[in-house]
Amino acid sequence: MRNTSGLTPFPKGVSGNPGGRPKTLPFTDALKAELQKKKGHVDNATAIAKKLVEMAIKGDLKAAEMIGDRVEGKPMQRNELSGADGGPIQYNIPDSREALERRIAELLGSHAPQPTADNAPREN
DSSP states (O other): OOOOTTOOOOOTTOOSSTTOSOOOOHHHHHHHHHHHOEETTEEHHHHHHHHHHHHHHTTOHHHHHHHHHHHTOOOOOOOOOOOGGGOOOOOOOOSSHHHHHHHHHHHHGGGSOOOOTTTSOOOO
């Protein structure tokens, strides 16, 4: 069994890991390093970009899609939300604040915020 005497938690407001998780991404870092390397007077990133354009010109639709996604951004997808059988979404608005708060508490379950002095209902 380890001796834990003398161990104390970090003081309030002081992180045990102030720098956070290291920002290294080994695969991404390796790719970036390879892309910066040069073959002759052309770096790998430029060589890949040229090859991608050549492939798109020859009819490779995936290459054309990749170019479009990177140059113009991926197109937005349209999402339609509907109720049963494609009809409108049905919803009921509670007729009082108390009913609304009960419904919210029902939906949140154990995640509902507990009343405090700051958020307690005020008497008018």
